[in-house]
Amino acid sequence: MAAEREQDVLRAASMYYLQDLKMEVIARHLGTSRSTVSRLIKRARQTGLVEITLRPGSTRAPGLARTISAEYGIDAYVVPVPDSASHIDRLAQVSITAARLLSSWFDSDMVLGVAWGTTLASVSRYLSPKPTRGSTVVQLNGAANMRTSGVEYASDLISSFGTAFGAAVHHFSVPAFFDYPDTKQAMWRERSVQRVLDMQRRADIAVFSVGAVAGAVPSHVYSAGYLDDDDVRLLHDEGVVGDVCTVFIRADGSWQDVPLNERATGPKPAELARIPRRLCVVAGDNKVVPLLAALRAGVVTDLVVDEVTATELLDAAEPVHRRGRTRH
Numbered sequence: 001m002a003a004e005r006e007q008d009v010l011r012a013a014s015m016y017y018l019q020d021l022k023m024e025v026i027a028r029h030l031g032t033s034r035s036t037v038s039r040l041i042k043r044a045r046q047t048g049l050v051e052i053t054l055r056p057g058s059t060r061a062p063g064l065a066r067t068i069s070a071e072y073g074i075d076a077y078v079v080p081v082p083d084s085a086s087h088i089d090r091l092a093q094v095s096i097t098a099a100r101l102l103s104s105w106f107d108s109d110m111v112l113g114v115a116w117g118t119t120l121a122s123v124s125r126y127l128s129p130k131p132t133r134g135s136t137v138v139q140l141n142g143a144a145n146m147r148t149s150g151v152e153y154a155s156d157l158i159s160s161f162g163t164a165f166g167a168a169v170h171h172f173s174v175p176a177f178f179d180y181p182d183t184k185q186a187m188w189r190e191r192s193v194q195r196v197l198d199m200q201r202r203a204d205i206a207v208f209s210v211g212a213v214a215g216a217v218p219s220h221v222y223s224a225g226y227l228d229d230d231d232v233r234l235l236h237d238e239g240v241v242g243d244v245c246t247v248f249i250r251a252d253g254s255w256q257d258v259p260l261n262e263r264a265t266g267p268k269p270a271e272l273a274r275i276p277r278r279l280c281v282v283a284g285d286n287k288v289v290p291l292l293a294a295l296r297a298g299v300v301t302d303l304v305v306d307e308v309t310a311t312e313l314l315d316a317a318e319p320v321h322r323r324g325r326t327r328h
Contacts, residue, residue: 012037013044046128048104064310068303071317072295075302077101078310087284090306091122094283098304099126102207105277106165108133110204114161115140115245115266116154119209119281124157127164135167138199140206141246141266142174172196174265176226176246181262200267206275209282210290211243231260242290244280244299245272251289253296269297277301288312 008030015021015029016037023037030037044050059080068076079093102123106112114120114137143154155171162169174193178184187193213235226246227235238258240248245266249255255269272278280300282291291313294300305313 008032009040009043009047009049012040013050016041017050048100048128051100059307060311061307064307064314067314068305068310072300072303074295074300076310077302077304079304079306081306081308083308085306085308090283090308091119092126094281094304094306095119095122096126098123098207098279098281099128101279101302101304102205103128103130103164105205106130106132106135108135111136111138111199111202112161112165112167113138113140113200113203113206113267113275114158115206115208116143116157117209117211119283120207121157123207123281124160124164127161129164129166131166133166135165136170136199137162137165137167138170138196138203139172140200140208141264142172142176170196170199172265176265177231177260178263178265184263184265201271201274203275205277205279206267206272207279207281208245209280210287210294211246212284212286212290213240213242234260241293242287244269244290244294244297249290249293249297251293251296253293253298255297269299272299279304282306283309285309285312288316292316 012026012030015026016023021029023034023041026037027034041050061078061080065076065078068074068078077097079090079097081090081093085093102112110132112135116139137158139154139158158171159169161167174187178187188197213232235248235258238248238260239250240258241251242249243266247255247261247264247266247268248258249269250258253269255261261268278300279302280291280294282303282305285308288309291303291305291309295303
């Protein structure tokens with residue numbers, strides 16, 4: 001019955017998209033109703049049997065993707081958007097592409113590491129259900145903060161990825177930042193924390209964005225009570241331009257001697273780089289500088305970025321020969 005149903009999906013989609021037949025005609029061919037044909041065609045899109053791509057004639061996206069891929073040794077997916085597109089529109093288009101890629105990559109018996117944040121919350125809204133077996137979604141960085149718990153926000157976000165893939169979910173019930181480095185060191189010895197850290201190390205794919213210290217649209221970590229005024233001043237003094245998984249990085253990609261990173265609970269770039277596939281999802285003018293820093297830090301293997309941000313990224317990069325980045 002299931003195989004017959006899939007054949008109906010294929011036949012309906014072929015007649016609708018390749019032969020340009022109307023739904024009423026397809027219904028007569030299949031001996032069914034117009035509403036059933038509509039559901040079959042919708043099913044074809046949801047399962048990825050049919051993919052709809054818009055290719056504006058004037059888009060620079062393919063050339064930008066090739067240039068970014070060549071210069072940083074990554075796979076870049078540049079999403080076409082008009083120059084006049086709003087931040088919300090750019091984020092939505094990037095999120096749709098990232099969600100589609102994750103659905104095509106993630107499968108049974110795999111582990112997906114997810115960092116929380118505004119961009120990943122947007123990606124979660126566009127995930128199509130894809131049942132898997134023996135798979136796991138694990139939270140990459142803690143979420144509790146000083147003003148609000150932050151836990152519910154991150155928990156709902158991580159759970160939405162688990163629901164989409166029918167995967168087991170491992171939450172990371174620690175603060176985003178500890179008050180003291182020695183408190184973190186003590187917590188890292190707890191077996192409950194070690195279990196989550198071990199699952200993170202087993203990840204096949206990590207998905208994250210970059211946080212921006214400055215800009216008209218502040219990243220969640222800088223606007224929701226995770227840092228006090230002294231912390232923010234220290235970040236500026238250290239030349240920090242943003243973060244990856246709440247680990248702070250400078251414009252040159254360095255992070256090792258930033259004091260706040262000893263209190264951060266996300267994976268450091270050296271740890272993140274051990275995950276085979278690392279998808280970074282970015283949209284917005286204020287993300288250009290931290291994205292460039294993340295590329296220099298070598299934490300990205302796959303990048304989904306909108307066309308406007310991609311153009312600004314290349315404009316912001318050093319005009320001299322840029323060193324290629326290879327996958328770790």
